Amino acid sequence: xxxxxxxxxxxxxxxxxxxxxxxxxxxxxxxxxxxxxxxxxxxxxxxxxxxxxxxxxxxxxxxxxxxxxxxxxxxxxxxxxxxxxxxxxxxxxxxxxxxxxxxxxxxxxxxxxxxxxxxxxxxxxxxxxxxxxxxxxxxxxxxxxxxxxxxxxxxxxxxxxxxxxxxxxxxxxxxxxxxxxxxxxxxxxxxxxxxxxxxxxxxxxxxxxxxxxxxxxxxxxxxxxxxxxxxxxxxxxxxxxxxxxxxxxxxxxxxxxxxxxxxxxxxxxxxxxxxxxxxxxxxxxxxxxxxxxxxxxxxxxxxxxxxxxxxxxxxxxxxxxxxxxxxxxxxxxxxxxxxxxxxxxxxxxxxxxxxxxxxxxxxxxxxxxxxxxxxxxxxxxxxxxxxxxxxxxxxx
Amino acid sequence: xxxxxxxxxxxxxxxxxxxxxxxxxxxxxxxxxxxxxxxxxxxxxxxxxxxxxxxxxxxxxxxxxxxxxxxxxxxxxxxxxxxxxxxxxxxxxxxxxxxxxxxxxxxxxxxxxxxxxxxxxxxxxxxxxxxxxxxxxxxxxxxxxxxxxxxxxxxxxxxxxxxxxxxxxxxxxxxxxxxxxxxxxxxxxxxxxxxxxxxxxxxxxxxxxxxxxxxxxxxxxxxxxxxxxxxxxxxxxxxxxxxxxxxxxxxxxxxxxxxxxxxxxxxxxxxxxxxxxxxxxxxxxxxxxxxxxxxxxxxxxxxxxxxxxxxxxxxxxxxxxxxxxxxxxxxxxxxxxxxxxxxxxxxxxxxxxxxxxxxxxxxxxxxxxxxxxxxxxxxxxxxxxxxxxxxxxxxxxxxxxxxxxxxxxxxxxxxxxxxxxxxxxxxxxxxxxxxxxxxxxxxxxxxxxxxxxxxxxxxxxxxxxxxxxxxxxxxxxxxxxxxx
Numbered sequence: 001x002x003x004x005x006x007x008x009x010x011x012x013x014x015x016x017x018x019x020x021x022x023x024x025x026x027x028x029x030x031x032x033x034x035x036x037x038x039x040x041x042x043x044x045x046x047x048x049x050x051x052x053x054x055x056x057x058x059x060x061x062x063x064x065x066x067x068x069x070x071x072x073x074x075x076x077x078x079x080x081x082x083x084x085x086x087x088x089x090x091x092x093x094x095x096x097x098x099x100x101x102x103x104x105x106x107x108x109x110x111x112x113x114x115x116x117x118x119x120x121x122x123x124x125x126x127x128x129x130x131x132x133x134x135x136x137x138x139x140x141x142x143x144x145x146x147x148x149x150x151x152x153x154x155x156x157x158x159x160x161x162x163x164x165x166x167x168x169x170x171x172x173x174x175x176x177x178x179x180x181x182x183x184x185x186x187x188x189x190x191x192x193x194x195x196x197x198x199x200x201x202x203x204x205x206x207x208x209x210x211x212x213x214x215x216x217x218x219x220x221x222x223x224x225x226x227x228x229x230x231x232x233x234x235x236x237x238x239x240x241x242x243x244x245x246x247x248x249x250x251x252x253x254x255x256x257x258x259x260x261x262x263x264x265x266x267x268x269x270x271x272x273x274x275x276x277x278x279x280x281x282x283x284x285x286x287x288x289x290x291x292x293x294x295x296x297x298x299x300x301x302x303x304x305x306x307x308x309x310x311x312x313x314x315x316x317x318x319x320x321x322x323x324x325x326x327x328x329x330x331x332x333x334x335x336x337x338x339x340x341x342x343x344x345x346x347x348x349x350x351x352x353x354x355x356x357x358x359x360x361x362x363x364x365x366x367x368x369x370x371x372x373x374x375x376x377x378x379x380x381x382x383x384x385x386x387x388x389x390x391x392x393x394x395x396x
Numbered sequence: 397x398x399x400x401x402x403x404x405x406x407x408x409x410x411x412x413x414x415x416x417x418x419x420x421x422x423x424x425x426x427x428x429x430x431x432x433x434x435x436x437x438x439x440x441x442x443x444x445x446x447x448x449x450x451x452x453x454x455x456x457x458x459x460x461x462x463x464x465x466x467x468x469x470x471x472x473x474x475x476x477x478x479x480x481x482x483x484x485x486x487x488x489x490x491x492x493x494x495x496x497x498x499x500x501x502x503x504x505x506x507x508x509x510x511x512x513x514x515x516x517x518x519x520x521x522x523x524x525x526x527x528x529x530x531x532x533x534x535x536x537x538x539x540x541x542x543x544x545x546x547x548x549x550x551x552x553x554x555x556x557x558x559x560x561x562x563x564x565x566x567x568x569x570x571x572x573x574x575x576x577x578x579x580x581x582x583x584x585x586x587x588x589x590x591x592x593x594x595x596x597x598x599x600x601x602x603x604x605x606x607x608x609x610x611x612x613x614x615x616x617x618x619x620x621x622x623x624x625x626x627x628x629x630x631x632x633x634x635x636x637x638x639x640x641x642x643x644x645x646x647x648x649x650x651x652x653x654x655x656x657x658x659x660x661x662x663x664x665x666x667x668x669x670x671x672x673x674x675x676x677x678x679x680x681x682x683x684x685x686x687x688x689x690x691x692x693x694x695x696x697x698x699x700x701x702x703x704x705x706x707x708x709x710x711x712x713x714x715x716x717x718x719x720x721x722x723x724x725x726x727x728x729x730x731x732x733x734x735x736x737x738x739x740x741x742x743x744x745x746x747x748x749x750x751x752x753x754x755x756x757x758x759x760x761x762x763x764x765x766x767x768x769x770x771x772x773x774x775x776x777x778x779x780x781x782x783x784x785x786x787x788x789x790x791x792x793x794x795x796x797x798x799x800x801x802x803x804x805x806x807x808x809x810x811x812x813x814x815x816x817x818x819x820x821x822x823x824x825x826x827x828x829x830x831x832x833x834x835x836x837x838x839x840x841x842x843x844x845x846x847x848x849x850x851x852x853x854x855x856x857x858x859x860x861x862x863x864x865x866x867x868x869x870x871x872x873x874x875x876x877x878x879x880x
Contacts, residue, residue, distance in 0.1 A: 083637050084739040084770075106639060128581065139581065141589055142558055149832075157832035158825070163737045165555070165769040165809035167544045167593045168817075168824055169851065170833045174557075174589025183585070195639035218499065222522075224613035226678055251680035292579035296499040318500075318579050347583050363583045364574040369567070369839065370585050376835035 004046065004066065011036045016073070023049075027070040031148055031156055031187040034069065038185065039154025041067055042382045048152075049384055050181045052092055052120025056127045059180065059351050063384045071122050074187055077101045085193040086145060086162055091122025091186045107193040110137035112275050114282075122186045128178030131278050132229040134315050136246070137194065144173045148188035152378035162190050175373070181384045183377040197246045200228060201254065202271030205241045205261055210234060210306070213241045214299030216264040217316055221295065223260060225253055233277050234302055235311035242274040278313045281323040287334055287353030291320040292362075293346040301341060308333035326353060338362075397481070398438045402459055406441060406483070409451045414489070416440035425484045428469040428476040429531075432732075432790075433815050437464070437478035444489045446564060446572065446602040452485060453600070454570030462845045463568075465596045467508065467539030470531040472733055473814030475543060475595045479849050485600065487538050493517050494603065502561060502578065504605045507538025511545075514606065523608040526553035529810070530718040541601050544593030546810030548644040548674075548717065551768035553609065555810065557592045564603040565591060568841045578605055590836055595812050596847035598840040612676035615643070616686045617710045620693035621667035621700040625649050625763060628669030629743035631696040632767040635673070636740060638692065640685055644674040645768030646717055652764040652775075655723035662716025665700045671767070672717060674710075720764040721775065727762065728777035730786065734793045735811040736800030740770040746803060750774055750796055757792050759785075771809035772800065798823060813851045819858040821851070 001024070008017050008026055016027040028034045041048045049065035051057065052072065071092035078088040082105040089098050095116035102108050112131040113124045125147075130139055137143070146160030149172070159172035176186055207213045213232060220230055220243060229244035247253045261268045281288060293301055295318045305312045305322045309330050314320040324334040331354060338348045338361045347362030374381075398406075407415050416422060417439050426436045438461075443449045456463045462482040469476055478484055487508035495504040498521055503514055511532040514525040528547035529535055535545070541563065546555040553559075562576040576588035591598050622628040628647050635642065648656065648670045656662055664670055671693065675685040686703065693701055704710035724731045738746050747763065750772075754761040760777040774796050778789035797807045797820050807813070807820045821830060830852060840846070849857060 081739065081741065083633060083741045085636060086739070130581075134580075138554065138558060141586060142554060151832065155828055155832065157829045159829065159832065161737075161804075161806050161824075163739055163770055163805050163809075165546060165550060165737050165766070165771045166806035167546075167555075167810060168806050168808050168813055169821060169830070170590050170594055170836050171544075171557070171592070172590070172833065172836070174586045175836070177586060177589075178581075179585055195641070198639070221501070222610065224610070224678060226681070247678050248681045248684055250684070251678040253678060290581070292577070292581050294500045294579055319581060345577075346579055347577070347581075349583050360583045364577060366573050366575065366584055366587055369573060369587060372839035373585060373587075373836065376839045 007040060008037065011040060020068070023068045024066060025068045025070055027073050029073045031074070031150060034150045034185055034187055035154040035156050037067070037069060038150055038152055038382070042153045042380055045380065046382070047385045048382055050122070050126070050185045052123035053094060053115070053118040055115045055119045056123055056129070059127045065385065069185060071120060071185070071187070078188065080105070082107060086164070086190060087193055088162065088188060088190045089121050090188050091120060093121050095119050095121060095124055102193060103196065106196050108196050109143055109191045110194045111140055111143060114279060121189055125177050125186055125189055126179065126181045130319070132231050132244070132275055132315060134319065135230050135317055136228040141174050141177045143191050144177055144189060145192055146190040147173045147176055147186055149176060149184040149186055151184045152380065152382040160190065164192050182374060183383065185383070197228060199248050200244055200246050202242065202244045202274055203257065204269050204271040204274075205243070205266050206269070207239050207266060210239050210299040210303040212266065213239055216261060216266060217241055217299070218296060219260050219264060220257070221316060223256070225257055226251070229274060230316035231274055231277070231313060232298065232302055232316065233313045234306050236306065236309070239302070239306070242271055242277070244271070244274065278321055281311065281313060281321055282352070285326060286323040287326050287331060288351040289322045289324070289334065289338070289348050290351050291322055291341055291346060291348040293318050293320065293341060293344065297344060297346070301337070301346070304337055304340065308337055310334065310337070398461065398483070402455070402461065403439060405455055406439060406452065409448050409455070410441050410443055414442040414444070416442070425466065425469070425478065425486070428466070428471040428474060430472055430474040430477070430814065430816055433474045433477050435478045435480060437484040438481055440484045440486060442486055442489045446566065449485065449566045449600055449602050450570045450572055453566055453568055456483065456845055457568055457570065457843060460843065460845065462848050464847050465538065465542065465600045467536030468510070468534050470535040471539060471543060471814065472735070472811040473808065473816040475812050475814035475847070475850060476539070477815050479847070487536060490602065498523070500578070501608050501610070502605050503608050504603060505537050506603060507536060507541075507601055509537050511535050511537060511540055514608070518608050522611050524611055525559065525606060526609050527556045527559055530721060537604055537606070538601055541592050541604060542594070542596045543810070543812040546766070546771065548646055548714070548766060550766065551645060552641055552643040557589060559607045560588065560592055560604055561607055562605040563588055563591060563601040565599045565601050567599045568843060568846045593812070595814060595851050597837060597851055599846060614679040614682040615674060615676040615710065616682050617704040617713050618673045618686060618689055619665060619702050619713065620671040620673070620698040621665040622669035622671065622696065622698055623667065625669035625747050626744040627696050628671040629747060629767060631671055631693055631698070632743065633741050634692045634696065635689055636768070638688065640688060642673050642685070642689065642768065643676045644672070646672040646765065647767040648672070648717065648720060648764045649762055651727055651760065651762035652720050655726050655762070656716040656720050658726050659719045659723035660715050662712050664716060665702070667699065672713060717764070721773070724762065724775045724777065728760070728779065730778050730780045730789075732776045732789055732793045734772070734774045734776065734796055735808050736772050736797050736805060737809040738770045738772065738800050738803045738805035740768070742803045743767065743770065746772070746799060749799060753792060753795060757788055759789055759792055761792070766809070769809065770805065794820065815850055818851055818853050822853045822858070
């Protein structure tokens with residue numbers, strides 16, 4: 001440990017090194033210093049865990065490292081050419097600080113990240129977070145235009161670009177988003193931006209079973225409504241469908257929505273702050289799963305989660321965040337749920353809660369190819385190594 | 397030249413009708429839409445199933461035979477150009493739409509399906525497939541995926557990568573993998589995102605599941621005529637800055653208008669800068685947006701504005717725009733269609749510079765492009781019969797790409813790098829950036845057999861060319877290889 005500290009001091013300065021729970025926390029100030037730390041670690045067999053706001057540590061799988069590489073000093077919004085609807089930002093900038101800057105010109109990155117006050121741009125990208133806005137704007141992979149990354153051996157590479165359309169070479173930012181810090185450290189990201197919605201209105205439809213909401217959800221998906229959010233949620237107290245419309249009030253969309261709801265034998269109520277619903281799942285110490293299913297199977301699995309004493313928030317495109325208590329019985333029920341999902345072509349990933357479970361269920365046959373990519377980018381397994389080093393899978 | 401033994405093994409896989417070896421027939425496959433580069437393949441294979449593609453690639457890997465996948469051959473950067481000694485695998489016998497899943501808004505297709513046929517298959521149920529390259533009536537989905545093709549409606553709907561959910565891909569080893577999934581956020585690395593747009597250098601997709609989109613309630617197309625292309629470009633910037641998101645914004649200059657009128661008679665107003673704007677969505681909102689667009693057009697000095705009177709008129713307006721590349725043949729015996737991208741706000745300045753550069757070279761350049769995305773398509777007109785003119789035209793088109801990179805843009809927005817621009821990659825990316833891409837390549841294709849000598853600069857090809865940017869390859873710089 002002492003030797004490691006001595007080596008790191010000249011790279012980032014003594015005042016930017018600390019020791020926390022046996023791990024050396026290093027805080028470089030720029031991409032070059034990130035490269036220096038990584039290059040050193042890689043040459044000497046030291047394992048590194050990149051972190052931002054530490055809000056999603058362990059998503060996918062737990063890892064252990066001797067160095068925690070904090071990106072929090074790389075926190076500037078580098079450039080916001082607002083008339084081009086793009087923005088370049090350093091990875092350690094919090095999501096909220098980024099959105100605050102963009103909002104000055106009525107713009108935003110179209111993604112509602114969890115815990116934006118603390119979560120950083122780099123962490124949100126590495127974990128491929130996304131919430132209710134996914135319905136209208138697509139995934140984070142659709143929002144990222146370019147990146148600066150540092151590979152495990154200290155190589156600094158620029159990928160993608162700063163324009164909306166660019167097909168020159170491999171789209172490496174796609175590979176980085178959701179790679180859980182196992183391939184490279186993201187130090188700078190360029191996003192495409194959208195104008196903030198001007199005419200959003202939220203509504204909620206309640207029901208005692210998911211099956212009653214299923215045809216309504218399908219009807220809204222198939223309608224001409226300008227839907228921004230279509231979110232189902234449920235727990236032991238019942239089920240609800242949240243709908244957010246984003247169209248000029250003169251377009252008469254509220255009445256169109258009400259008509260569809262009534263036709264399905266349900267009633268429409270004004271909605272509340274539906275974006276907070278996903279955050280609430282994490283409020284208690286529970287097992288949290290991210291499950292993916294085909295949209296028209298969503299209702300039956302939603303019902304199964306609640307029948308198995310769980311609660312959930314789901315996007316109509318087929319992404320479900322489910323929470324279960326950590327007692328033995330409920331964990332067994334959660335395993336049953338994952339088994340059913342897998343049989344129907346769905347997938348599930350443990351985001352928090354139980355190290356005994358398989359981190360991922362339902363992944364296709366790309367394991368060896370992923371491993372080949374990991375070897376190419378991080379031959380010495382320096383970045384985010386799995387606790388279980390014998391695993392053939394990267395920590396994802 | 398392939399041995400009789402290898403040809404015999406290929407014949408066993410695809411049958412006698414699935415193998416082409418006659419020299420006169422091979423000529424059909426010696427180039428794609430970029431006719432300046434030609435190379436006859438050693439053989440052409442026409443598989444009918446994924447299993448046949450697997451068997452072909454296993455054989456190629458065993459005998460170290462390079463292979464090039466080909467759809468309809470409409471690519472404009474030489475992506476489907478055969479590599480010396482390679483086989484071309486073409487998908488004209490894999491043209492089935494395998495499944496339509498309206499409930500989940502998905503369609504599963506084989507790679508030889510023509511782009512426009514997807515929309516034709518689902519239009520009756522009120523859906524469409526959004527990516528619409530200008531060649532959409534002939535180009536195939538396999539090629540679209542390889543090139544990450546774009547089109548006029550990318551501005552609002554995104555390009556091919558936004559619309560492909562899953563691909564069954566045969567790796568060069570012959571192994572079949574499923575990239576992405578029919579549910580969103582497939583666990584693991586986003587290998588599908590990297591595969592799309594990799595120009596056939598990572599493997600071959602034999603089945604793809606695509607997202608289809610609900611047709612909007614209303615669509616309106618507006619035409620605005622301007623005295624200058626710069627005024628039209630400024631209007632585009634103003635529309636974006638006002639927070640509007642049309643489904644398409646295209647600009648054509650006078651020469652393009654003349655050519656399109658001669659080809660398909662779309663009845664465009666004759667002017668120096670024609671702006672085509674399409675807005676879609678809920679009816680009342682479309683009306684409001686169209687009014688805002690017209691106001692901004694007038695503010696920038698539009699001399700004439702009109703809108704499509706009905707669906708037939710709307711389709712005619714688009715037919716004119718989509719015919720513009722081919723119609724350039726009516727202006728000049730030879731032409732080069734270039735494909736660069738710039739930040740939208742740089743449009744007026746860059747277009748002005750292109751005009752100056754053309755004037756200095758005594759060449760004509762006509763512009764027709766996806767203005768909303770900043771995706772330029774300058775068409776350099778020339779006559780190959782005039783000594784030196786072709787070289788000057790190619791040089792000018794390459795210098796226009798330099799200009800794009802210098803403004804913070806890209807050397808290609810939708811046509812791909814292919815053979816045409818592989819040396820320009822060194823102008824856009826540093827050697828270390830390119831080497832990082834190669835790490836992906838090595839994971840998928842360690843033998844370098846999938847469409848080699850494309851996309852990346854190589855010492856041999858970039859050294860041979862008298863034009864373009866030559867940057868020594870790291871292998872060359874380190875003394876391991878040399879340029880002859």
